[in-house]
Amino acid sequence: MKKHLRRTMLFCPANKPKHLFTSMIYEPDCIIFDLEDAVPFNEKGAARDLLVEALKVVDYGKVEIFARINALYTDFGADDVRALVPAGLRRLRLPMCESASDVKELDALLTEVENEHKIEAGSVKIQCAIETPKGVVNSLEIALASKRVTSISFGAEDFTRTLGTDRTKAGSELFLARSTVALNANIAEVDAIDTVYADVEDEEGFIKEVESAKNLGFAGKSCIHPSQVELVHKIYTPNQKDIEASIKIIEAAKNADIGKGGVIVVDGKMIDIPVIAKAERILELAVGAGIQIGGAGNYEFK
């Protein structure tokens, strides 16, 4: 099965009707309709109603749709889940995850809602938002807390606030936290999604941060403006040279049948399973970026 690319997660406040039917035109990999921080207290119910109706009628095409629900300890969190899941939503972002028990609580609620509405058990997936030092330290247990967890995301704004520091352009205050989240996501075999970059005008700073996210091992970046989507996709799109090398590696590996171990040589370089996995990842990103591979345009992944 083809793995879903999550290079971009475009945040859209769910209380603004326009976003509900226009955000997909920017072709992000994922959209996160926000019911939490971006929505004023007195519009929480209205935003939820709007999103429920949008989910029923708007065709989002290939875009993976998430909702950032309110935390379960608020008055809104459980109601968000009970309204959105029956309306068809299958991806939830849980804010302020600090421990496995936060995830388990949502997991239990989802199981109940799935049962109640005869929805396939376990089909609703969770993205856990890591936004505090405690969450960062516990990010591995959070990522492993439920089979529903498909990704964990890092939120720098709340993190620096909790830590009592400020976010800088250099970002050294985030280095340990971002690395930890990316590492733990990798261990738990889920995607890591990097924090938002708030200064929409600062394209250069944004690009630098996306490049560092990619290097740290993040699968994608949270975006707060459509203009950021294309920039991320560009950075996450492999160049032609890497694509060609990867095709060669995959072809050679197929012919040599080294799926269970062993080493082959391609162009004088030693190729083993990790290198093959990397080549697969490159082709996956290339296909995700719309690049035609081998003329077929639809490369099959395991």
Add this chain to the structure above:
Amino acid sequence: MVTGLHTSGLRGKIGRAQATENILGKPVVFRTHGGRARAIEAGEVKIDIAFIGASACDPMGNMNGVDGKSAFGSMGYPMVDAMYADKVVVITDHICPFPLSKIAIPMQYVDYIVEVESIGDTALIATGATRVTKNPTDLLIAKRAAEVLIASGYIKEGYSFQAGSGGASLAVCKYLKAYMSENNIVGSFAAGGVTGYLVELLEQGYFKALLDTQTFDVAAVDSIRDNINHIEMSVSMYANPHNKACSAHQLDVMILSATEIDKQFNINSLTGSTGVIMGALGGAPDTAAGAKLTVVVAPTMRKRIPIVVEEVTNIVTPGDTVDVLVTERGISVNPKRQDIQVMLDQAGIKTISIDDHLELVEKLTGKPEQIQYTDEIVGVIEYRDGTVMDLIYKTQTHQARRSFD
């Protein structure tokens, strides 16, 4: 007392009152920029007196729009009026010694000069240079339109270009600029309402000349005064279809916006979906007819109102002269331009049929209710050659009330 109107467009209260109440008691005649010049020159419209504002004038009546405290740029529109009116009255706030150094309209046409304290509020001319939009939807449309232009093969050495000034239109230049720079392409001319952004392209060597009938901002006013390659042109030279030549017919590429576009690619830029008159013909029918490639850039809806529709409220620019529609949701090629369709297919640019485009929109907006009209004609839309393109009827009373709400 005003008893009749011949114009390019009507907006605001007058447009609404004419459409819903027929306040003039007879139809307004709407003409394109080129059609207006043609009608005047052909004697179909007789101007008894032309009142012409000039930012500088000498005592004999030589005038321009580029000197003086109220400089506004090109005098493209009144150039024709001055030549054909029985009497010409210049209104100015800046009298210079004879002879004025740069002359837009010469003295032989002028009967009277009236000096006033101020001919207008220059603060209302856009200050500085018009910036390219930051609206992400407009930028997305512009980027796709630029891709269409490039794939269609028209963006090559010596090509000519015109775009409307609003929204996505101007932003198309932004994306073309990068391509031109990478491929060392220099265009022959850009035309139309001229903005500071086009001036930048001229100064940076992307185009060899600008042809200007109407100047849109202060940066462009400075340029038309100082840059010999920024050329003032009359509206007749711009678009009169019965001239021996006009610049609209020299265009390779035209970018248009639209209030509505329908399945036949007809464009409406004059009346709103409630039947109210709220826009203008401008130079759209002229340039669409003249350009080798006419691309419409528009969002599929504004607020809740669909822009892509089954049938336009009124036809302003006939679909036969429109080649491609680019919206935020897709690209549709007029089936009459199979050559363009093939080029886009070859370039791997995804297109959808105009019918599918409409379906996408109606899924979100629903099918609009039809306007109810009376049989009273309140406007005549003339095509550029003087033939009648469409008629505007008075809306029924309940409709009128709704449009006032």
